[in-house]
Amino acid sequence: MDVAVVAKEIKRDDLRQMYYYLRLTRALEDRITALYRQGRIVGGVYTSHGMEAIAVGYASALERDDIIAPFHRDMGAFLIRGFTTGEILAQYLGKRTGPTKGKDGNVHMGDLKRGVFGFVSHLADNLPLAAGAALAFKIRGESRVVFGGTGDGGTSRGDFHEAMNFAAVRKLPVVFFCNNNQYAYSTPLRLQMAIPNVVDRAKAYGMPGEIVDGNDVAAVYLAAKRAIVRARAGDGPTFLEFKTMRMHGHSEHDPAKYVPRELLEEWKKKDPILKAELLLKELGYGDEVSFQEVTERVKREVEAGVEFAEQSPLPEGPEVLEGVFATEANSHPL
Amino acid sequence: MSSTTAEREVSYLEAISQALDEEMAHDERVFLMGEDIGMYGGAFKITEGFLKKYGEWRVLDTPLSESGFVGAAIGAAIMGLRPVVEMQFADFISCAFDQITEVAAKNHYRWGAAVPMVIRAPFGGGVHGGPFHSECPEGWFFHSPGLKLVAPSTPYDAKGLLKAAIRDPNPVIYFEHKFLYRRIKSSLPKEDFVVPLGKADVKRVGNDISVITYGAMVHLALEAAQTLANEGIDLEVVDLRTLMPLDKEAIYSSVRKTSKAILLHEDNKTGGIGAEIAALVAEDCFDCLDGPIIRIAPPDTPVPFSTPLEESFLPKTSDIVTAARKLAAY
Numbered sequence: 001m002d003v004a005v006v007a008k009e010i011k012r013d014d015l016r017q018m019y020y021y022l023r024l025t026r027a028l029e030d031r032i033t034a035l036y037r038q039g040r041i042v043g044g045v046y047t048s049h050g051m052e053a054i055a056v057g058y059a060s061a062l063e064r065d066d067i068i069a070p071f072h073r074d075m076g077a078f079l080i081r082g083f084t085t086g087e088i089l090a091q092y093l094g095k096r097t098g099p100t101k102g103k104d105g106n107v108h109m110g111d112l113k114r115g116v117f118g119f120v121s122h123l124a125d126n127l128p129l130a131a132g133a134a135l136a137f138k139i140r141g142e143s144r145v146v147f148g149g150t151g152d153g154g155t156s157r158g159d160f161h162e163a164m165n166f167a168a169v170r171k172l173p174v175v176f177f178c179n180n181n182q183y184a185y186s187t188p189l190r191l192q193m194a195i196p197n198v199v200d201r202a203k204a205y206g207m208p209g210e211i212v213d214g215n216d217v218a219a220v221y222l223a224a225k226r227a228i229v230r231a232r233a234g235d236g237p238t239f240l241e242f243k244t245m246r247m248h249g250h251s252e253h254d255p256a257k258y259v260p261r262e263l264l265e266e267w268k269k270k271d272p273i274l275k276a277e278l279l280l281k282e283l284g285y286g287d288e289v290s291f292q293e294v295t296e297r298v299k300r301e302v303e304a305g306v307e308f309a310e311q312s313p314l315p316e317g318p319e320v321l322e323g324v325f326a327t328e329a330n331s332h333p334l
Numbered sequence: 335m336s337s338t339t340a341e342r343e344v345s346y347l348e349a350i351s352q353a354l355d356e357e358m359a360h361d362e363r364v365f366l367m368g369e370d371i372g373m374y375g376g377a378f379k380i381t382e383g384f385l386k387k388y389g390e391w392r393v394l395d396t397p398l399s400e401s402g403f404v405g406a407a408i409g410a411a412i413m414g415l416r417p418v419v420e421m422q423f424a425d426f427i428s429c430a431f432d433q434i435t436e437v438a439a440k441n442h443y444r445w446g447a448a449v450p451m452v453i454r455a456p457f458g459g460g461v462h463g464g465p466f467h468s469e470c471p472e473g474w475f476f477h478s479p480g481l482k483l484v485a486p487s488t489p490y491d492a493k494g495l496l497k498a499a500i501r502d503p504n505p506v507i508y509f510e511h512k513f514l515y516r517r518i519k520s521s522l523p524k525e526d527f528v529v530p531l532g533k534a535d536v537k538r539v540g541n542d543i544s545v546i547t548y549g550a551m552v553h554l555a556l557e558a559a560q561t562l563a564n565e566g567i568d569l570e571v572v573d574l575r576t577l578m579p580l581d582k583e584a585i586y587s588s589v590r591k592t593s594k595a596i597l598l599h600e601d602n603k604t605g606g607i608g609a610e611i612a613a614l615v616a617e618d619c620f621d622c623l624d625g626p627i628i629r630i631a632p633p634d635t636p637v638p639f640s641t642p643l644e645e646s647f648l649p650k651t652s653d654i655v656t657a658a659r660k661l662a663a664y
Contacts, residue, residue: 067413068477100445110445112412118445125437128405136413137389139365146409159433162402169397212652325480325579326503330414 001218004281006070012285018060018217019276019286020294023050025076026273027298028085032092035318036252041092043105045056048073048248050215053272054179056080058240060148061228069117069130071179073246075225081114085305086214088103095312102315103323111130123154123184127163127176132232134167149225151319153184157196164239168205171236178239179214181246186258192257202239214242215272218279219223228258245270347515349489350454351380353496354418356526358388360446361416361474364500365392367403368420368454377422378456378515399576400429408438408505412450413598414630416500424457424509425469432469438505439480452496453590458550458600459648460513464528464639470549470601471578472509474565476610482531483577485509487552489520491575494529502531509577511550520554533582534574546611548574551649555598558654567662578609582614589615595663598649605629625664628657 006015029047036045048055055076059068070077083099091098091109099109100118110118117133120126120128130148137144145197155178177196182189195201200211208230212223220242227238245267249256280286316323339515344352354375356363365388366381370397375382396403400421407417421427434453441449459468475481482504486492492510499506537552538559545555551574559569572588574581589595595615597608608629615627632647 069409104444107446110447112447117409117412118441118447120437122432122436125405126401128336128433129409129412129437131402132406132411132417133407133413134409136415137411139410140416159401159405162397162399163405166399166402166406170394283637323443323446325482326442326450328448329450329503330412330448 001213001217001279003279004203005135005222006218006279007283010154012216012283012315013032014129014248015218015280015283015285018056018221019280020298021056021060021076021079021293022052022273022276024079024085024298027054027302028079028088028305030073031302033252035092035214035225035306040237042094043254045092046072046107046250047248048075049242050271051179051181052076053217053220053276054177054242054244057217058177058224061185061221061224062145062147065115067115067130067133067146068143069126069133069146071149073147073151073179075107078109078116081116081282083109083111083114083302086308089305089309090312093309093312094314095309096315097312101319103212117173124150124160124163126150128159128166130174130176131163131167131172137173138170139153143232144173145151145228146174148174149179152178152180152182152189153187153192153315154178154191155201164205164207164237167237168207171234173231173234174237175224175231176237176239179243179244181244181247183259185250185254185319186256188324197241199239199241207237207239209239211241211242211243213277214244214272217272259273261279266281271298285292342521344489345516345520346489346492346511346518347378347380347446348491349493349522350383350496353493354381355384355499356386357497357500360656363414364418366395366418366420367394367396367407369396369398369422371395371420376420376466377662378512381420384630389642391595399483400426404433405437406594407448407451408441410445411449412441416450416499418454418589420453421453421455423467423589424455424471425466425502427455431474433542434475434481434505436596439478442504443480449505450503451505453505453507455507455509456503456512457509457664458511458513459637459644460550462644463512463637464560465615465636468637470599472507472602473606475507476512476578476607480505482506483509484575485511485577486575487511487514487537487549487573488518490522491529493522494527495531498528498531502526506531509549513550513564514533514553514619529575532579532581532621535573535575536570536584536588536645537573538569538571540568540592542568543590543596543661544570544592545596545598545654546572546574546588548577551600553599554608554651555654558651561655563657565659567658577661585611586616586619589619590622593622594622596628596630596654596657596661598630598654600649601626601631602634603629604634606631608614620629625661628661630654630657646664
């Protein structure tokens with residue numbers, strides 16, 4: 001990202017805040033991976049390692065009452081919306097203090113009070129929901145927007161198509177994004193689609209699209225801002241393709257030997273945290289001392305989270321029966 | 335049904351239309367989505383005039399995309415609206431199966447956000463619709479925890495259950511029987527009323543055999559009851575009205591009285607709702623049974639098109655009469 005543009009368009013404290021969230025995301029997920037390797041996490045672990053800039057960038061661009069329908073590698077979005085490291089770790093450990101009280105695992109968290117829809121494993125299922133939340137805003141005449149995302153693989157599903165088409169027809173205030181990390185589990189892009197860029201799909205819906213460097217948090221933030229302005233102005237949806245690379249396996253059990261080593265080496269040089277540090281230095285917004293302070297801060301926060309999660313109770317067996325049906329409507333301000 | 339104010343007779347179809355209109359008028363959160371429901375007024379004309387009355391943001395003609403608009407309804411419901419979506423035919427609900435069973439059904443359980451929405455599904459045969467316009471897909475959803483399912487048999491229940499479904503905080507699939515649309519009429523109370531979800535209704539009180547059924551089959555059972563009355567066999571007809579949650583108490587109390595049960599439905603036999611009720615009765619009412627539990631349901635085939643084939647497929651009054659005579663001998 002051009003330094004002069006960033007200096008003009010992004011406030012110093014906002015950029016520093018994004019850097020902090022990049023680091024918190026990395027530290028938290030590295031800790032989760034370590035816990036997984038120690039056998040302390042029972043389910044799967046899907047990280048955003050090397051892709052943290054996407055969720056951190058777009059979630060920072062949104063207002064507090066906007067809605068996020070996340071992809072499963074969007075940990076930064078949860079942190080920015082106020083999910084604590086303790087709650088998140090409790091979720092991974094299946095504890096009652098996690099956002100789903102043990103009903104669902106890992107990144108399948110949601111909380112209406114914090115404006116985040118629960119992720120559904122069936123990729124792209126959340127996109128019609130994102131369109132529907134945007135429809136609610138349009139019907140009520142509210143100036144709110146929705147950010148809904150999936151991966152490169154998810155864009156092959158019918159729900160991606162149906163959501164994009166419906167949102168475009170009705171000019172809904174929604175921004176669709178794709179975390180194009182080049183692999184859907186083991187399937188490379190060339191077996192996923194016959195087009196060079198995922199963003200090419202947007203044309204079919206009469207929707208503008210943009211290719212964005214997904215490893216550059218400033219670029220993600222500014223592209224998200226442009227799309228959000230467009231959505232709020234009533235000009236309809238935008239599709240953002242964030243180009244990135246999945247640096248770990250699909251989940252932590254997967255060594256991902258199908259990914260060429262050279263490709264990983266190449267992308268390692270484009271690490272989003274390295275990029276952000278370079279930018280902060282060039283702008284005079286940060287230096288090694290301030291980066292070290294962030295290192296210590298996120299470490300404290302992650303360790304406090306581990307302690308909270310480990311001391312939290314597991315749910316009791318009979319709680320399995322709770323919550324199949326709602327007894328009342330969602331009561332908080334919507 | 336207690337009707338205090340005599341009104342002109344209302345068809346089953348008009349009752350559905352009235353329920354939608356009244357709920358939209360009194361609650362601005364209620365809106366409709368579906369294919370051809372706006373300008374065209376719906377394939378069965380249930381929403382005729384609604385677009386003009388409520389405008390294009392409360393009566394949305396959608397692209398041909400059941401999964402997409404059901405998903406959109408879920409998103410809008412989570413945000414506090416009360417969407418009512420129309421499947422043009424219940425058969426097309428298969429396109430939205432994933433959104434209904436994986437997203438809507440599990441949402442509250444997973445992360446606590448209620449999904450107050452209704453999916454209207456015109457179902458059932460007897461209208462020469464063939465394999466794609468006659469299905470009874472309730473069995474698929476009966477097995478998916480988190481969904482409520484209703485299937486009215488009368489205009490009163492059609493109106494009252496739809497109002498209750500719209501006011502409920504959960505996803506409700508409302509199975510409306512196409513065969514009954516213009517064939518069944520009755521007068522309805524003038525004042526607002528609901529039929530609570532989860533409550534069965536005894537449509538005919540009898541002492542000898544319980545026929546437990548729902549939808550269009552209720553009328554078949556009532557016809558059979560008339561024939562059998564001449565032979566001294568007294569049928570009790572239990573109309574489930576709500577399929578999920580099932581009114582087990584109503585089923586048990588009828589079977590405990592008659593000691594004999596016929597389970598009648600239009601969905602095919604294997605793995606149908608009748609199978610579940612048979613198991614429940616066997617588990618919980620075994621001591622009071624004086625004869626075998628009998629299921630009457632279509633064979634395990636798609637719903638056929640040609641008249642003799644469809645007639646052979648659908649349960650008939652004579653099937654109930656034959657089964658009742660057999661049971662009466664125990």
